Amino acid sequence: MRRNIFITLQSFAEYSDVPLLLLKNAGVSIRLNTRKHRLNQSEIIELGEDSDGIIAGVEPYDKMVFNKLLRLKCISRCGVGIDSIDLKEAERRGIAILNTPDVVVQPVAEMTIAMIFNLLRLLTYHTNLLKSGEWRKRAGHLLKGRKVGVVGLGRIGKRVAEILGSLNAYVYGCDLKVDSEWLAGNNIKILSISELLCEVDVLCLHVSVSTDNTFFLGKKEMAQLKKGAIIINTSRGQILDEGALYESLVSGHLGGAALDVFGEEPYSGQLVELDNVVLTPHISTLTKESRIEMETQAVENILEYFDVPYECPPLLNMNQK
Template sequence: MKTPVVYVALQQFCEADAAPRQRLLEAGFEVRQNTLGRRLRREEVPTFLAQADAVIAGVEPYDAEVLAALSKLRCISRCGVGTDSIDVDAAQRRGIAVYTTPDEVTEPVAQLTVAMILALARNFPQHLAASRAGRWEKRTGVLLSEWTVGLIGFGRIGRAVARDLSPFGPRLLVTDPALSSGEAPDGVQRVELAALLAQADVVSLHASRPPHAGALLGRHELASMKPGSYLVNTARGHLVDDAALVEALQSGHLAGAAIDVFATEPYTGALSQMPQVLCTPHVATLTRASRAAMERRAAAHVVEWWTQASCLTPTS
């Protein structure tokens, strides 16, 4: 029986724990890895994965055309929660199994979100910019109990953010089409998107939306936000129109933003140069414990898939 090949498309793999690679090797896989130091581009995926039976995937695209070029691929094990970059229907039609690691990302993303909200409340971006420029400038911040926080999306991560924010005492609003009117927990008020944007002092994104659907927060939605409010995005870069966000910040309509995800990465655009904006390089899940847990789970999915596939495949 041939040696199965798994391609690890992640930029980092087994940095904190060698167990995922070891498990793949013990299961009989040849492990090949992305050594570019960056995310694979769409046009590169068919080349690097040409011999792969399985891939431990990041957020590189697996649309129908890419999948059609990967004749050997039968398993996509996503190291993360979202499948926005994967055409799941096309994968199913081609007999490709798709797995994710939803439980492992909840706490790290929620913690970074809360850290960003606290940083905006106390003007960390502006204080840091002034300090690095040699200026001793003080800006008065706010307590979170003075704020209304609006959460767009109330799945695992949105609920964890609400839980972690509650002890600080903010008013919590949430909008989610999957949430029924009586489903919001105590201390959380369910509202429509328009009402949330108009009332929230800080809006935090925790939603899922395919890239082809366009931005959830475009020019109109950003203009509908409360004057002087803030935006936090630790969800998906394509949820926000970056150009419209820059305009809203430059005009002063929005007071600031904290962004971990961008439509195009690596991101070197105007937001990274604005003193009222806190930018991080897509690191919401990147803690030692959570990353190791995600990689272990992703590797386990590949091994489980291969074990099942081997049982169904007759040997000569």
């Protein structure tokens, strides 16, 4: 039986032919997202009506979508987050949900560290001054000796903590379930969230959105942070009150913030007005290398689920475009 695979990603195989070649060589039927934007429920239903499997981004899959996609058996997420999928409804219907959690660790960790350095050394601040014709200097801070809190010690949080430790920062962690074996090999001090907020100079958020995890950084929590503390969020926009963050930055209580994720995307809120904020359009995992690997793994996952044999393309095709 020839399987119909719908690829909902806005762009696919942009940096390498490998993911598409895997699908073509496996003999499956392929449909691409021709709209070139993040699909809504109606568009998913319209374009994916006869799909057996979907290679998905972060578009929503709820009961309404599942009611219409009667052939759907597998969603292979290109990335790690699956909070846009109604997992209970998928389980009830026997729809498999797969993802690529390991690929995103290094790119998101690197992005987090880059954002910390940007704010501590005022890189964007000084760039904007120079672009406006001003040659003016303001002293920043070393990362060495700074107290950095990592909220969420999953794959990404652990990697961030490891890198921070290697750069001689004092690292504090907080999680619902701490990996004791990993902790034994790393110099990380575990605190409650209230203790951590009061202690750190830099707060890094690596929290997933789930029914088990109700973490939210609001006005009350921001008030607990030290004066001049900075916040980094590369996880989920829903876990942070952007209005409260704006107020805390304008008042001078917080020293800066760097966000790659937002409650509503594309973002066009008040934070764009501030010069002590670094804002990026959800690009933490967007490196050519990680994108190729994520897409390739998402393809392999869905082919293996349907027990479709495949062969890796020649190494020549692994090169980036």
